[in-house]
Amino acid sequence: MKLTLPAPDRFSIAGKTATPDERAEIVVIGAGPAGCAAAIEAAKAGAQVVLIDENPVAPGLIGMDVPLQYGGRATPAVQTPERLVERVLEANPALGEAFELGVDVRLSTYAWGAWVNGPGLRGLATGIIGLADETRSWTLGFDRLILATGARDLNLSFAGSDQPGVMGAQALHALIARYGAFAGRRLAILGTGSLALDAAELALAHGLEVAALVEAREAGVGDPARLAALAAQGVEIIAGHVPLAAEGGPDGVTGLVLANIAAPERHRHIDCDTVCLAIGAVPVIELFDVLGAKRTLVTERGGHVPVVGADGGTSLAEVFAAGDCTGLGSDAVEAGGAAARAALRSLGRPAEAELPRLVPPGPDALAYQLDWARALLSTGGPEVLACICEDVTRGELLAVQPPRYLGWSSNAIARRDLGTLAEDGPLDQDQIKRLTRACMGACQARRCREQVALMMALGAGVPAQSIPLAGYRAPVRPLPLSVLADADEPAAMAENWNVWFGIVTQWISYDDIGTEREAEQLRAGMPY
Amino acid sequence: MAKSGSSVVVVGGGVTGLSAAWWLARSGVEVTVLEKGIVGFEASGRNGGGCTHYQSPLFHEEQRLWPQMDELLGYPTEHRSGRIVFQVDERKANFHEGLAMRIPAGYAWEVLDGKQVRERVPLAGDNAISGVQLHFGGHANPQRTSQAYAWAAQDHGARIRQHVAVRGFEMAGGRVSAVETSQGRFGCDALVIAAGPQTGQLAAMLGHHLPMAPARAEMIVTEPLPLMPMGGVDGHGLYGRQTLRGNLAYGGGPHEWYDDIALESPPPRPSGSVLRGLAKRVAELLPRAAHARVIRSWAGVIENTPDGRPVIERLSSPDNVTLATMSSVGFGLSPASGHAIRDLVVDGVCSFADLSKLSLARFAELSPDWRRELNWLPPETAAASQGASR
Ligand SMILES: Cc1cc2nc3c(=O)[nH]c(=O)nc-3n(C[C@H](O)[C@H](O)[C@H](O)COP(=O)(O)OP(=O)(O)OC[C@H]3O[C@@H](n4cnc5c(N)ncnc54)[C@H](O)[C@@H]3O)c2cc1C
Ligand SMILES: Cc1cc2nc3c(=O)[nH]c(=O)nc-3n(C[C@H](O)[C@H](O)[C@H](O)COP(=O)(O)OP(=O)(O)OC[C@H]3O[C@@H](n4cnc5c(N)ncnc54)[C@H](O)[C@@H]3O)c2cc1C
Numbered sequence: 001m002k003l004t005l006p007a008p009d010r011f012s013i014a015g016k017t018a019t020p021d022e023r024a025e026i027v028v029i030g031a032g033p034a035g036c037a038a039a040i041e042a043a044k045a046g047a048q049v050v051l052i053d054e055n056p057v058a059p060g061l062i063g064m065d066v067p068l069q070y071g072g073r074a075t076p077a078v079q080t081p082e083r084l085v086e087r088v089l090e091a092n093p094a095l096g097e098a099f100e101l102g103v104d105v106r107l108s109t110y111a112w113g114a115w116v117n118g119p120g121l122r123g124l125a126t127g128i129i130g131l132a133d134e135t136r137s138w139t140l141g142f143d144r145l146i147l148a149t150g151a152r153d154l155n156l157s158f159a160g161s162d163q164p165g166v167m168g169a170q171a172l173h174a175l176i177a178r179y180g181a182f183a184g185r186r187l188a189i190l191g192t193g194s195l196a197l198d199a200a201e202l203a204l205a206h207g208l209e210v211a212a213l214v215e216a217r218e219a220g221v222g223d224p225a226r227l228a229a230l231a232a233q234g235v236e237i238i239a240g241h242v243p244l245a246a247e248g249g250p251d252g253v254t255g256l257v258l259a260n261i262a263a264p265e266r267h268r269h270i271d272c273d274t275v276c277l278a279i280g281a282v283p284v285i286e287l288f289d290v291l292g293a294k295r296t297l298v299t300e301r302g303g304h305v306p307v308v309g310a311d312g313g314t315s316l317a318e319v320f321a322a323g324d325c326t327g328l329g330s331d332a333v334e335a336g337g338a339a340a341r342a343a344l345r346s347l348g349r350p351a352e353a354e355l356p357r358l359v360p361p362g363p364d365a366l367a368y369q370l371d372w373a374r375a376l377l378s379t380g381g382p383e384v385l386a387c388i389c390e391d392v393t394r395g396e397l398l399a400v401q402p403p404r405y406l407g408w409s410s411n412a413i414a415r416r417d418l419g420t421l422a423e424d425g426p427l428d429q430d431q432i433k434r435l436t437r438a439c440m441g442a443c444q445a446r447r448c449r450e451q452v453a454l455m456m457a458l459g460a461g462v463p464a465q466s467i468p469l470a471g472y473r474a475p476v477r478p479l480p481l482s483v484l485a486d487a488d489e490p491a492a493m494a495e496n497w498n499v500w501f502g503i504v505t506q507w508i509s510y511d512d513i514g515t516e517r518e519a520e521q522l523r524a525g526m527p528y
Numbered sequence: 529m530a531k532s533g534s535s536v537v538v539v540g541g542g543v544t545g546l547s548a549a550w551w552l553a554r555s556g557v558e559v560t561v562l563e564k565g566i567v568g569f570e571a572s573g574r575n576g577g578g579c580t581h582y583q584s585p586l587f588h589e590e591q592r593l594w595p596q597m598d599e600l601l602g603y604p605t606e607h608r609s610g611r612i613v614f615q616v617d618e619r620k621a622n623f624h625e626g627l628a629m630r631i632p633a634g635y636a637w638e639v640l641d642g643k644q645v646r647e648r649v650p651l652a653g654d655n656a657i658s659g660v661q662l663h664f665g666g667h668a669n670p671q672r673t674s675q676a677y678a679w680a681a682q683d684h685g686a687r688i689r690q691h692v693a694v695r696g697f698e699m700a701g702g703r704v705s706a707v708e709t710s711q712g713r714f715g716c717d718a719l720v721i722a723a724g725p726q727t728g729q730l731a732a733m734l735g736h737h738l739p740m741a742p743a744r745a746e747m748i749v750t751e752p753l754p755l756m757p758m759g760g761v762d763g764h765g766l767y768g769r770q771t772l773r774g775n776l777a778y779g780g781g782p783h784e785w786y787d788d789i790a791l792e793s794p795p796p797r798p799s800g801s802v803l804r805g806l807a808k809r810v811a812e813l814l815p816r817a818a819h820a821r822v823i824r825s826w827a828g829v830i831e832n833t834p835d836g837r838p839v840i841e842r843l844s845s846p847d848n849v850t851l852a853t854m855s856s857v858g859f860g861l862s863p864a865s866g867h868a869i870r871d872l873v874v875d876g877v878c879s880f881a882d883l884s885k886l887s888l889a890r891f892a893e894l895s896p897d898w899r900r901e902l903n904w905l906p907p908e909t910a911a912a913s914q915g916a917s918r
Pocket of ligand 2: 540544570572573574575576577693694695723726745791792852853855859860861
């Protein structure tokens, strides 16, 4: 048999990666306390710094609970993000300082991807960030990248929690402190840890009513003095309870029904227009994952976090990190400064190796979340949605059922569930996602990633730590095709784009191999 | 030659190995699949789901089987029949002429003008210039299909062992008698190697040169949109489909060649570097979907032989080994490739197709420098950005 080989490949990525549209020495993503401190420190040392932050976020994303769980409790002010800019600057004086120091500050700008050369990705001339605003996307090359992307909300659902009025503590902070655009009046807060206490104090300080703090464990878990101070202000601390259902009307939540965990038939009712989830926050590690940085599970720092040295260095030489995205509980300002100094040193610029103080470990966040999830599951049952976007109930998740719209049922599939799957090897959330579609939705699993993992652990009776994180991939913000589209694609890409590998011999009919018809088709090239 | 009661080990839990296991198990053969990760977690669960491969000797069997697969397996594959391919670039207006040379007789298809395309593809726009509708072929959900094979094989008694990496073979009397793995030794009467891009490395351990090169390819997926009457719609340098949930899932464009990949650990699969090129083309192909939000991308690592054609062969020595690599178009053909492998293992010959032209022997004279000559090389890393990992 004679071997017919295709022409040399001109369709591979080699030589097609465009030079970035812009370039910066140091790029900082996230303009919270950590990112601002990093940008300021780097600018003071004379570095050329670009600081990126997505706030004020476009109304479309706010409506999708991206990046935080706003729960439909933003005022109409968020409809005009350009008018919120001033408010955002006012709320964050460090941004102004960065600006004064010559930092190139970009607000309402999403970093939707980030890449450095590494295994499986060669040929980049520099590290690259994918950026976008509401109308277009572009690329920014960097020498050093500092990620200070903060934390997002942890959502645990209950009946009725997919209606307006159920929101996260991070979103509450963003709407109150950053935007001055919170539409609620009276809150029930879930959790009694430091996050819940922060949320309650924030709300009270802004003249809102806090009806109660609800706790699944038998007693409040946070600082007793702060809990007592809240109680003295009329906030009820209701332990041993979890939400059974949020009641609602046309504007969303009007009340919350609680179940007594020890005696689930006993209910309590709270009048409120907002239920604020403050059981936990999740370090925002999306870009670390896209970059391929090493990560690890640190339950006393909030969950999956990048592996970061004391100076903020990650497993990737050109990437540094600071603040909540490296784990909850650090001093964000101190960490931001340290990360900037480490980045500067790595560029050969003089900067002291002054390290931030060691962070004392916080409580075991995973154990706490698991207690909540267990109580919610046992009181609320299997009908509650585990994934809102894809309409997957807890029961369907635990039974590993294919989505309802397939209308599929068979004895074979009825015999399958998480337990049988676990017999084939350790459970994997990405596998469950593919089978049930839980976490496959448009919110990019921000509302369900953690609770699906918790439900899997409970359903299969395995430790929550054993469930691997479902990976994050670009784009880390759900942006339209028209925005992400490369409007000014390099000619090399446009001319040598092939639907597959462009191996002509691959597409020649078997019967024609070795015949005159093969030669004819080789001459004609690929059909499309 | 493997009779009922004898045991076959299949290396690789992708669609090729899983389908083979299912076919073998259905024939009463005792079979064990050894998969270093999770079933269908590599290319088999990351592809475009296309099931329309008229170039292949397995084509007729592919077309015969797909419409029955849900029922045969007992699990959903989301298979749907038919495809529309259309173009929006003047230079490709007559692409159907190229197809006419290739589509075998007996399969119905028609040429569409721009207006007909718009009537049949609600998300298409004024720029649609010409298309074809195939009344054969189709698409399925790769992830669901991979798991369906695994479960169906189990239902017929097959054992699926995940997280078991094969690292060598034990020989006795000129045949492979056992497989060495990260989890110990598995005895076997016959062996199937269907390890995707790693098939070449494993074949080399048995003294066979199966030239292959791994590469990474990417896809993107949007939020769900209202369902079009037909989901199997592509063209304009893209392959893909609208899923039954309504998401648009498309791939195409540049691949990245890898030097090699590890035998026992998963390959790196960074994604996103072709995302903007894909987004641009999906928005051009389906302008009425331009507003749709992209919610994910992914990459898969694929095998390719130098001529891009499969190898599906029962070796003569050791004669109880069957090699199978589909050379980057193995999802759609999997119902048929598994059948062919079953036949080779049990009967020594494929009952429904001639596979002789796909023999390994064709590579006997291949230049050792073939990857360089074909330009199948990883991009060079610019010196300035050698991102040393710490
Ligand atoms: C209830 C509550 C009360 C609080 N009260 C106080 C208080 O009293 N005083 C105080 O100082 N702080 C308060 N905080 C804020 C909190 O302490 C700080 O946010 C924290 O210190 C973490 O800072 P950070 O810089 O790590 O992250 P963050 O402040 O969360 O900043 C991260 C930023 O990065 C952005 N970002 C993430 N990913 C991307 C991307 N891909 N593209 C573009 N932008 C991105 C985020 O939108 C965000 O703006 C409160 C927070 C909460 C939840
Ligand atoms: C983005 C993309 C789009 C594609 N689109 C299409 C399409 O539309 N239609 C189509 O037909 N094809 C398509 N393909 C190609 C198709 O996916 C592959 O050809 C097919 O999945 C190959 O299946 P396989 O089982 O042979 O290999 P794989 O899926 O690679 O499976 C091999 C398995 O072997 C395992 N393995 C490897 N080494 C060992 C070891 N030492 N021990 C144990 N296990 C091992 C691997 O972990 C892997 O799971 C596409 C591929 C990609 C990546």
